[in-house]
Amino acid sequence: MPELSIQLLCNSRYFSGFSVISVTPLHGGLSQRLYQVQYRNDDELKSVVVRCIQDAQLAREEYELMQHAMDLAPRLRTIEDVDIDDGAFSIIVMDFIEGDLAKDCELSTLQLTTIATQLTRLHQSLPSCPIKRPSVNKLRLIDDYWQLIEQPSLQDVTRFNSAVALVNSLTFDNDALIHGDLNLSNLIVGSDSIIWLDWEYASVGDAYFDYATLVVEAPNRLEQAIITALQKAGNTVIDSKRLTRFKLYYALVSWLWCLGCMQRAKTQTPQLTAAFCKYQQAVDQLTADICASDNSL
Template sequence: MDQPAKRLNRAIDRWRDWTLDEPLARPPKLGALLAEGSGHAIYELTHHDRQPLPIVARIRRQETRSGDDPLGQEWAAWQFASRDGLAPECFYIDDVGVTICRRVSAPAQPVSAEALGTLCGRIHALSGTLPRLDLRREIDSHLAALPLAQKSDWQRAMEVQHLSEALMLLERDTPYFCHNDLTEGNLMLNGDRLVAIDWEYAAMGSRYFDLAIAAGSRPAQEQRDMYRAALTDHVDDTLVRAGQRTASLVTALWQTRFTPTEAPCPEVWETQGAKL
């Protein structure tokens, strides 16, 4: 039996400890792989007759962020969000990264800019407190994992795009509760309600970085609609640009480290950054 299967089955052996609304009468079975990403995989859980349960097992396969206690920070953020209906309910978590949570589904249609912005705004309004997002540490962690020549190329591109100035602006911004990874694959439906999954990057930080990650490559008008839906008081264009520039770098470095076939080279990123 391979290591992930051992970890999953250890969690299943603790089925009586799961805090389900309706406790199970007998242990479930591990079903098929439903989805997987760079850091996690999600497995179906079934009854003994192989009928699916409304819960799934999520296993952490590798750490993709820096920090002293990424699992504990993710769990705290997930609990805060779940209590306000912004994340799937979580019924069990162990110390090796296996989580039992409510099964949710991917939206059948693309999520609108307004709906995404509204979700971001509701996350920013959460009253919980998390550690502060340290973007410089995240960037340094990615750079340290690269070969020296590649690291130097990225550092030169960062200087050209004045990343230090953008980071300074975001660091001076008022911190809010942020998800920091609201990409398309992390948007799900719990019934008819839009929720977010994968809270490992959640932290207190600038809303403008969070929104830039969420906006991704959406058309300019959709991005404006999203920002207006999330920031109902005021949209600061200087912080928008700082968030976009920093988010594009963090995304590019993350891809370079974990999914290199999808990553831009420093020169391409620099050209794209000049348009922001």
């Protein structure tokens, strides 16, 4: 996909009547699919966020999922296809949200409660959701990622085999609408709201996947507070053993993804290196914790 530019945006219907001033990649996660666009409408300078997607059907599904999520997602302006160099991609234009990424915030108990309540509402909204993307085969995804790793080290092979042996027995309940990428880089904390970005992986799935993602991505000291908030919001009891194995699954998939990116990248960014180390440490620690727990029985 080409980089989004002022020239490309001027070819779109939405921006055709405006003077586009700047296009800035937003580095919330490890990819650059979101851009802040500043433009001038008469004498007023305005900002929006533009999401770029190559697949038109996936773009339309993501747009409708964000509409369904309502106040969890930014307010949507439009979706349209843009032709570039005999090719095409889709853009979703949405409000620019003033605030800080949750990963850069000291999240309060009230904010954790808000996130837990939002997540519970999303999970329970599956029956009314107009788009029901089927869940991918989660266990097969591990093998798919592993096949992309070139000449893994003996240590990586041992790490992979040990972790896979512990998650192969996982069952995935497809009874919730999950966000699928609940990284704290995808949550914007505003003055009076918390807005969720990057709905690319939203699908029918298991609520525990979102729980595990949130817990792994948050600082360790917040784990119990997050679990307490989730249990209260959902009026449920979270199975700690099941959650731990889902945490290992999420950490393993994320480690494999980072390992593959590092092998393919010509240069390794500090952000990618930090993420790789974080997930590798999580895989090792969770594998050790589960083995110790199993051995104590």
